[in-house]
Amino acid sequence: MAANDDYVVGVDMGGTKILAAVINAKGEIVQQAKKATKPKKGADAVIERIARCIREAVDGADLKPSQIRAIGIGSPGPLDPDTGIIIFAPNLGWSNVPLKARLEANLSIPTFVDNDVNVGTLGEYAFGAGQETKNLVGIFVGTGIGGGIILDGKLFHGINKTAGEVGHMIVKANGPRCGCGNFGCLEAVASRTAMTRALRKAILKKGKKSVLTKLNGGNLDLIRSNAIARAVTRGDKPTIKVVRRAAKYLGISVASIVHFLNPEMIVLGGGVVEALGDSLLDPIRKAAAKYALPATMDSVQIVAATLGDNAGVIGASVLARQRLL
Amino acid sequence: MAANDDYVVGVDMGGTKILAAVINAKGEIVQQAKKATKPKKGADAVIERIARCIREAVDGADLKPSQIRAIGIGSPGPLDPDTGIIIFAPNLGWSNVPLKARLEANLSIPTFVDNDVNVGTLGEYAFGAGQETKNLVGIFVGTGIGGGIILDGKLFHGINKTAGEVGHMIVKANGPRCGCGNFGCLEAVASRTAMTRALRKAILKKGKKSVLTKLNGGNLDLIRSNAIARAVTRGDKPTIKVVRRAAKYLGISVASIVHFLNPEMIVLGGGVVEALGDSLLDPIRKAAAKYALPATMDSVQIVAATLGDNAGVIGASVLARQRLL
Numbered sequence: 154m155a156a157n158d159d160y161v162v163g164v165d166m167g168g169t170k171i172l173a174a175v176i177n178a179k180g181e182i183v184q185q186a187k188k189a190t191k192p193k194k195g196a197d198a199v200i201e202r203i204a205r206c207i208r209e210a211v212d213g214a215d216l217k218p219s220q221i222r223a224i225g226i227g228s229p230g231p232l233d234p235d236t237g238i239i240i241f242a243p244n245l246g247w248s249n250v251p252l253k254a255r256l257e258a259n260l261s262i263p264t265f266v267d268n269d270v271n272v273g274t275l276g277e278y279a280f281g282a283g284q285e286t287k288n289l290v291g292i293f294v295g296t297g298i299g300g301g302i303i304l305d306g307k308l309f310h311g312i313n314k315t316a317g318e319v320g321h322m323i324v325k326a327n328g329p330r331c332g333c334g335n336f337g338c339l340e341a342v343a344s345r346t347a348m349t350r351a352l353r354k355a356i357l358k359k360g361k362k363s364v365l366t367k368l369n370g371g372n373l374d375l376i377r378s379n380a381i382a383r384a385v386t387r388g389d390k391p392t393i394k395v396v397r398r399a400a401k402y403l404g405i406s407v408a409s410i411v412h413f414l415n416p417e418m419i420v421l422g423g424g425v426v427e428a429l430g431d432s433l434l435d436p437i438r439k440a441a442a443k444y445a446l447p448a449t450m451d452s453v454q455i456v457a458a459t460l461g462d463n464a465g466v467i468g469a470s471v472l473a474r475q476r477l478l
Numbered sequence: 479m480a481a482n483d484d485y486v487v488g489v490d491m492g493g494t495k496i497l498a499a500v501i502n503a504k505g506e507i508v509q510q511a512k513k514a515t516k517p518k519k520g521a522d523a524v525i526e527r528i529a530r531c532i533r534e535a536v537d538g539a540d541l542k543p544s545q546i547r548a549i550g551i552g553s554p555g556p557l558d559p560d561t562g563i564i565i566f567a568p569n570l571g572w573s574n575v576p577l578k579a580r581l582e583a584n585l586s587i588p589t590f591v592d593n594d595v596n597v598g599t600l601g602e603y604a605f606g607a608g609q610e611t612k613n614l615v616g617i618f619v620g621t622g623i624g625g626g627i628i629l630d631g632k633l634f635h636g637i638n639k640t641a642g643e644v645g646h647m648i649v650k651a652n653g654p655r656c657g658c659g660n661f662g663c664l665e666a667v668a669s670r671t672a673m674t675r676a677l678r679k680a681i682l683k684k685g686k687k688s689v690l691t692k693l694n695g696g697n698l699d700l701i702r703s704n705a706i707a708r709a710v711t712r713g714d715k716p717t718i719k720v721v722r723r724a725a726k727y728l729g730i731s732v733a734s735i736v737h738f739l740n741p742e743m744i745v746l747g748g749g750v751v752e753a754l755g756d757s758l759l760d761p762i763r764k765a766a767a768k769y770a771l772p773a774t775m776d777s778v779q780i781v782a783a784t785l786g787d788n789a790g791v792i793g794a795s796v797l798a799r800q801r802l803l
Binding site for chain 1: 556613625627629634635636637638639640641642643644646647648649650651652653658660662726727730731733734735737738739740741742768769771773774775776777778
């Protein structure tokens with residue numbers, strides 16, 4: 154097959170929007186389409202919207218569906234990557250939805266599903282920060298914290314298909330309560346949710362002055378990553394303190410992962426990392442270096458993800474190509 | 479080669495004794511020999527003692543050295559498993575000792591070296607608790623805490639050859655100081671050293687009554703695993719409390735490893751686990767189940783090592799066979 158005939162579709166499916174992109178063998182986006190997810194309309198309607206979004210992208214690239222070798226989808230989870238069944242996705246209101254089978258029936262194209270953070274990690278491995286590596290760990294910091302593991306160039310899923318739950322590794326036993334019900338998970342001390350909680354406490358309970366009371370439209374219930382980043386740029390003390398604390402815990406977790414798996418690279422991505430950049434990464438690197446045993450960190454790269462919003466569709470295209478083989 | 483001609487030698491090299499065993503393809507010990515290490519006599523003398531210990535075991539099996547296909551050695555580390563150079567072994571007083579090259583020059587048998595906990599994990603994988611698995615993690619609890627990772631039936635070393643440093647994963651940020659200089663490592667809260675420290679504090683500083691003041695020959699500086707186990711059996715409250723605390727942290731770390739790597743099995747071994755058995759394993763399993771996310775623990779087995787003192791030589795024999803291929 155000539156390179157210019159070699160297309161797959163990558164789909165990034167979220168609770169608010171669906172992105173579909175026709176992607177060539179070099180990982181380049183040839184054409185893309187976007188639709189609102191509208192999860193309230195139910196799973197049937199959402200699956201039909203995914204199919205339409207894919208058809209639009211394919212049509213926009215002047216291709217026929219029969220010219221698409223495979224479809225890869227990054228979906229919220231937990232899910233079963235073998236059967237392509239979404240076991241549970243609270244954002245979508247889904248439980249046990251056979252996404253792979255339904256789309257294959259609809260489009261007659263081989264379809265492969267994996268969770269969004271796994272797919273993001275795969276994208277960074279193949280066409281982003283991790284192109285020169287074989288073994289890497291992705292950590293994505295946003296509302297929660299998720300991760301993925303690439304070993305020998307392939308996603309590692311583990312016995313229950315749940316590998317990569319970096320956000321629920323316990324970094325501070327007996328620490329703050331996590332959304333999962335436990336105490337001291339990384340997600341409970343370093344996610345955007347944890348930062349928001351700490352900022353609300355500093356500003357509302359302790360009366361600290363912060364530009365966030367203006368920056369975020371006065372809303373302290375849901376502080377956006379960009380607002381946090383702008384507050385840091387303006388030297389806002391409560392925000393800087395909260396970011397440093399999150400960076401410390403992320404750095405400690407990076408050191409733990411380096412001690413345990415000693416991967417070639419740890420890629421950090423997600424909304425919080427994209428917005429804060431080096432003001433988050435530098436203290437993460439420092440904390441990791443401080444907590445790592447001599448020699449364990451020597452060749453390990455700790456870097457930012459480079460694909461940004463495209464990580465989902467590009468990673469999904471890599472999933473499609475790898476699983477097709 | 480007929481099965482009854484298929485022999486390798488496994489060597490378990492410690493700071494106090496050297497064990498060498500002739501082992502067949504079924505992992506059975508045909509003949510073994512033992513020598514004191516006598517590290518104070520220097521590296522040359524120790525290497526000569528290892529060679530003699532191997533010759534004794536081979537001779538005892540009525541074999542000639544030329545009938546031995548390979549030698550595997552589990553050594554204290556850090557070391558380089560590719561070059562077989564022991565980078566640093568404080569127990570032996572060694573730094574940069576080319577153990578593989580020196581033994582190959584002495585015995586003319588292909589020799590392979592890896593660290594003792596990696597080799598122990600490999601033994602459990604091939605002929606111990608993990609025989610039905612492909613992906614497992616070994617955790618060995620003694621003076622310190624070490625570990626090894628088997629992925630797809632092979633030891634996973636990582637980019638700096640340091641993978642498996644389970645003892646220095648941080649379980650309690652800002653927790654007790656560890657021998658490595660950091661704070662809150664698993665080793666700092668759950669090793670025999672940590673248990674001894676906590677027991678000394680309870681008995682000597684807080685004045686708690688404990689059978690350990692008699693059991694361990696009155697010595698509270700170095701409380702042996704067997705003394706801890708006997709105190710638990712006798713219902714000694716301070717000891718039970720200390721063991722429960724260690725089990726809790728071990729269980730939390732097991733949950734973190736399950737979240738991150740989701741292996742098929744976690745094998746727990748080492749002096750403390752051997753001595754305490756289910757009185758340690760049961761609370762570890764309970765804590766792990768409590769801290770694990772739903773579904774992540776479903777198929778993961780948490781079991782005790784079964785090879786005991788033979789894990790070292792048997793694991794080393796597996797190393798020899800795998801590396802020879």
